[in-house]
Amino acid sequence: MKKNSKKEIKEALKKWEDEVLNPRVKKFNLDKSPTTFYTPISSDSSYFMDKVGFPGQFPFTAGNNPFEFWRAYANFAAKVGYRSDWGGTGRSGKYGGFGTPADYRDYLLKMQSMGRYGGPNIAFDLVTQCGYDSDSSFAEGEVGRVGVAVDSMQDFTVIYEAFTGNLDIDKVPSNFTINAPAAVLIAMYACLAKRRGIPLNKLTGTPQNDILKEFIARGTYIYPPAPSMRMFRDTCVFCCKHMPEFNINSIGGYHIREAGATRVQDLAFSMANGIAYIEAGLEGGLEVDEFAPAFTFNAFGGSMEIYHEIAFQRAARRVWARILRDRFHAKDSKSMQIRQPITAHIGCSSTTLQRPLNNLARAVVGGMAAGMSGGIPGAFPPFDEPLGLGHSQEATQLQQDASRIMIYEAKVTDVCDPWAGSYFMESLTDEIEKDALAELEKIEKMGGAVAAIENGYMPRAVAKSAYERQKKIENQEELVVGVNCFTGEHEIDVSINRVVEATYDPQLMKTAEERQKANLARLKRERNGTAVVSSLRSLKVQAEDKDKNLMPIICECVENDATLQEICDVLREVFGEAQPMKL
């Protein structure tokens, strides 16, 4: 055997193309080869330390850690039959919520009786997410639908009646999928701790608190982007100073991609948003290493393209690490890490309504990508995702088992960054990084994320990409099994029986709105009206002073039983409201 120089490989490649590849392409009458082959000249491995490095070290391409905490306990978890929603050993429970706070509390207690001990991972209804109360005209038909209704501190307290003793809030983390009114929910959490005599520094968990992606993708905004960022700043400073174990946000590329963004837009836009959040913390007077370690990410987007999704995760870790180190001069390596519970996945928009059991096969592909890019191989989502709201217990069981099969039988997670050094994967990682940085630069030139939302650039770019993808599916440039190919009469339409009891009691769902409105009316009758009015008045005065941190006064409003909408209405008055984007 002899060593090859780059020149030799280049010449050999040319010769291979001429003598082997091209004749074969010609033989099959193709314009170009349907496959690609990568060689040492596709990627320069001499920059190993700068580009890949070791797991747990800058630039974190190979992973945040040599192994994540769940991996340390994985074998133990299997032997004791520990259940968690990702098949690992995470402590956060399954994302969920419906009906009134009492309905959801009872559901959680029932889940606990079935061995699901995860912390609250709360989905709020759209009314709550948009800063309205259950008695608002905007609430009609939506109360308790896509999550639980929370109008007041009283409601919040009722949910947490399911979390006491071994599951008290100093022992399990809480996740809140809340953005525009995040400050109010964080205040409620703090207030609950105070009432239970638990020091704030014992609280753990994560609020989504990622308002910028709401403008780009998810739509539950209230105030315009600039004052929304002031609210972010205030929560960031408050959490950093008083709740140091509680994460500040969960920055999502996931929603942006699901709304239609390309992979490159997903990365560029989330990085632009992340930069804006870091700047907000700095503006609040914090040092970068004080708060950046408490930033988390929400897995970015997903797709079925397994190689690209692995490369994406590697590129994302490297890009964020470099931004934090080189631009913000972070010293703490925790500041530079993209902390996220899961990494790659297929994204719910990759699931199909047609022959829905195929979604299990799809989810496994996403789980493989996750397992090979530093995450828990979660086979997300359950196969019945596109059939309507709520996953069946069976679909969830199969999802968990798929994840376990990847961990324990396929041993997917026994190697850290198994693709490191692959000519192909390194070259693809470089390419995604390069394209995303070019797109990020475009946004920076506009003035950053807030400006690129105000001028409509980011949301419109996502809408256009969604349409481009649809066109590709309609003209069969992109193939989706059972949707635009293999739909002929000889295919069997596999039917599935979701003959399971509904995740959430449909009767309770139906009556939730009336019952919650009654709860709210009772609260408004019984609370100390003077205290409410007085704290809301202070909120208004303080909101007008943009240097003021609003968290202490919001905590006071919450403690006095001011409702979520009352608090948001005061801020609407001062900040104005965001306008929906037209095409």
Next chain:
Amino acid sequence: MGQDSKIRVLIAKPGLDGHERGAHVVAYGLRDEGFEVIYTGLRQTPEQIVSAAVQEDVDVIGLSILSGAHLSLTKKVMEGLKAKGANDVLVTVGGIIPEEDKKTLEEMGVAGVFTSGSKIKDIAALIRTKLGKNA
């Protein structure tokens, strides 16, 4: 309106649901199919949608709903149209609509229900057929 005047479509997002991808895709797609498309943007009440439809003199309303509130929201839009004497406006619904709700929507007078995997071409064809127009 003559045979060759453009079909006017209002794509609307009733309620608080923020999932806009379907609405965006259908709006762009029908525009490319030669329709005149107006998009309301997020968070419109059924009343706002009905009055926008009447004011803009549209032939079709495409409602996009992924929050599970499709039955009550669609019903309100249908009733609102009737009250304004605009029964001739064709209403289609897109989003996450469970199979068993499709029939209920059709009984309300909805001309077509389009869920995940639908083609723009099919939406356009249904509209043209129902309106008896080729524009």
